[in-house]
Amino acid sequence: MAILSRTLERLFFLAAAGSALLTAALFLLLVHLALPLFEQGGLLALLRSPWDPGAGLYGIYPMVVGSLSIAFLALLIGFPLSLGGAFFITTFAPLPLRRPLLNLVRLLTGIPTVVYSFAALFLLVPFMREHLTGGAGLNILSAALMLALLIAPTMIIFFVDAIRRVPSSYTQAAAALGGSPAQRLVYIALPLAWPGILNGLLLALGRAMGDTMISLMIAGNAVAAPESVTDGARTLTAHIALVIAADVSSLEFQSIFACGILLYLFTAILVLTLRLLGRLPERHTG
Amino acid sequence: MNRRGELILIAFSWCCTLLLTAAVGTLLLFLLRRGLSAFDMALFFGDTAPLDALLLRRPVFDGLFPALFGTVVLVFLAVACAIPVGLAAGIYLAEYAAPAPKRLLNLLFDVLAGIPSIVIGLAGFALAIVLHRTFSGRIGPCLLLSALSLAFLVLPYLIRSTQNTLEAVDPVTRRTALALGASKLQNILYVLLPNRMADLTGGIILAVGRCAEDTAVIMLTGVVASAGIPDSLLRQYEALPFYIYYISSQYSGPDELERGFAAALVLLFLCTALFLLAFLAQRRLKERLFYR
Numbered sequence: 001m002a003i004l005s006r007t008l009e010r011l012f013f014l015a016a017a018g019s020a021l022l023t024a025a026l027f028l029l030l031v032h033l034a035l036p037l038f039e040q041g042g043l044l045a046l047l048r049s050p051w052d053p054g055a056g057l058y059g060i061y062p063m064v065v066g067s068l069s070i071a072f073l074a075l076l077i078g079f080p081l082s083l084g085g086a087f088f089i090t091t092f093a094p095l096p097l098r099r100p101l102l103n104l105v106r107l108l109t110g111i112p113t114v115v116y117s118f119a120a121l122f123l124l125v126p127f128m129r130e131h132l133t134g135g136a137g138l139n140i141l142s143a144a145l146m147l148a149l150l151i152a153p154t155m156i157i158f159f160v161d162a163i164r165r166v167p168s169s170y171t172q173a174a175a176a177l178g179g180s181p182a183q184r185l186v187y188i189a190l191p192l193a194w195p196g197i198l199n200g201l202l203l204a205l206g207r208a209m210g211d212t213m214i215s216l217m218i219a220g221n222a223v224a225a226p227e228s229v230t231d232g233a234r235t236l237t238a239h240i241a242l243v244i245a246a247d248v249s250s251l252e253f254q255s256i257f258a259c260g261i262l263l264y265l266f267t268a269i270l271v272l273t274l275r276l277l278g279r280l281p282e283r284h285t286g
Numbered sequence: 287m288n289r290r291g292e293l294i295l296i297a298f299s300w301c302c303t304l305l306l307t308a309a310v311g312t313l314l315l316f317l318l319r320r321g322l323s324a325f326d327m328a329l330f331f332g333d334t335a336p337l338d339a340l341l342l343r344r345p346v347f348d349g350l351f352p353a354l355f356g357t358v359v360l361v362f363l364a365v366a367c368a369i370p371v372g373l374a375a376g377i378y379l380a381e382y383a384a385p386a387p388k389r390l391l392n393l394l395f396d397v398l399a400g401i402p403s404i405v406i407g408l409a410g411f412a413l414a415i416v417l418h419r420t421f422s423g424r425i426g427p428c429l430l431l432s433a434l435s436l437a438f439l440v441l442p443y444l445i446r447s448t449q450n451t452l453e454a455v456d457p458v459t460r461r462t463a464l465a466l467g468a469s470k471l472q473n474i475l476y477v478l479l480p481n482r483m484a485d486l487t488g489g490i491i492l493a494v495g496r497c498a499e500d501t502a503v504i505m506l507t508g509v510v511a512s513a514g515i516p517d518s519l520l521r522q523y524e525a526l527p528f529y530i531y532y533i534s535s536q537y538s539g540p541d542e543l544e545r546g547f548a549a550a551l552v553l554l555f556l557c558t559a560l561f562l563l564a565f566l567a568q569r570r571l572k573e574r575l576f577y578r
Binding site for chain 2: 019241270
């Protein structure tokens with residue numbers, strides 16, 4: 001029995017250590033496979049040059065711009081909408097509606113991305129083409145709109161959670177002094193809940209940068225760096241999916257490992273930022 | 287804040303909620319309207335008799351059955367690989383790890399949870415290349431590789447849900463068996479885990495849903511548009527999410543597009559059902575444990 005429990009406990013440790021090692025090994029594997037590309041001039045040079053395989057240029061500058069512009073535009077659209085949604089669920093919705101609405105939002109987080117993209121491809125994209133932007137309708141704006149819709153439920157859940165964690169003694173005190181629900185929200189809850197809101201915003205940014213299917217299916221996948229929101233663009237994630245079919249030993253193929261490294265580093269920096277944010281003094285432990 | 291500011295804030299919240307609901311509702315209704323008309327037996331089995339197809343006696347050419355079959359096998363394999371590792375690592379983090387290693391492990395698993403799924407797929411693909419070079423064998427993208435990559439994708443969720451679940455056990459429950467002379471391991475296996483079965487099950491079902499919907503990982507690690515039912519784990523296979531993606535770019539006529547819509551609906555129903563199941567499992571099991 002003692003031996004058995006010793007073995008089991010050792011297995012628990014091995015599982016944890018093994019998973020952690022794999023996470024680190026994943027990064028090393030990507031670097032190892034991108035090495036031939038780095039000998040051409042390093043990651044920074046790749047980040048600055050355009051994508052033109054015909055001329056021997058395998059820079060990923062256009063994809064970086066594409067990823068960042070789609071993700072930030074999606075946040076720009078999704079953040080106010082989600083904040084409004086969270087206000088509604090926590091404060092302004094009729095009482096019997098609040099819990100079902102929050103459950104509905106939770107359900108929405110489970111809708112497959114590929115289903116969203118498919119529906120958008122045959123509904124939003126033709127609408128864009130005929131009424132708003134012209135062209136193919138496959139552009140940054142379409143992708144950002146869909147991405148905003150995809151990340152909104154995640155943000156709403158975090159915002160609602162942050163607002164609800166504000167101790168009720170504070171809001172009740174404000175209510176006793178005659179504060180209306182809106183006043184309590186703006187002057188009491190929001191100033192205390194902002195770290196949680198920032199947390200949700202950063203996680204949504206990670207989700208937006210990491211999404212593949214929406215940008216692959218409706219951003220147009222153009223390889224030139226986009227100049228306006230009605231241009232098509234290719235994201236780092238979509239680039240990986242599109243180039244995977246190329247010849248394995250070519251430099252073109254190796255550029256996707258650079259994309260992988262960038263996305264990995266972005267995630268790591270985001271997680272570290274969230275960590276530092278978590279160290280902020282909690283002001284509302286009343 | 288004056289009365290006008292308040293009214294503006296209230297109107298803003300209503301508008302945001304209505305706008306979001308309308309946008310999601312429009313998309314889903316559009317899917318339902320286009321997809322439901324293609325729903326019948328032929329959608330799944332084509333011209334093959336359903337019973338023959340289900341018993342794998344005859345291949346299905348014009349239906350969703352191979353894709354559905356691929357998805358089910360894939361999800362089963364991935365989750366079967368991920369559950370033991372995820373549970374074990376979660377138990378270690380919650381019950382055994384010293385503070386310093388725990389911080390490092392937490393950080394790494396947070397990073398792992400945040401890595402985009404396409405990068406996990408890329409790693410799986412890279413692994414296939416390395417294996418191919420090392421063994422110069424015929425180890426290429428296949429069902430097994432996809433399942434392992436997917437398992438890696440959902441691993442951090444399982445670890446996190448196990449860890450949070452165990453850490454949430456109240457101190458009295460945690461100490462009772464220990465006070466009666468149970469060992470630490472006995473306490474975990476016979477008290478803490480059974481006590482939290484509801485939350486554990488919920489976490490696992492959500493992981494199943496995550497595996498079923500993911501497209502990015504599998505499109506890099508072995509899924510193809512038509513492969514039929516794979517006869518070994520080292521073969522390429524079909525899967526529902528990839529079928530939807532493939533149809534969206536390669537459909538050859540209105541009939542095929544209709545099937546794409548129907549496939550999207552099937553996946554939507556599947557994921558919604560799994561989500562509701564997780565929701566109900568947590569609630570039901572909680573009640574039962576409460577009254578026991």
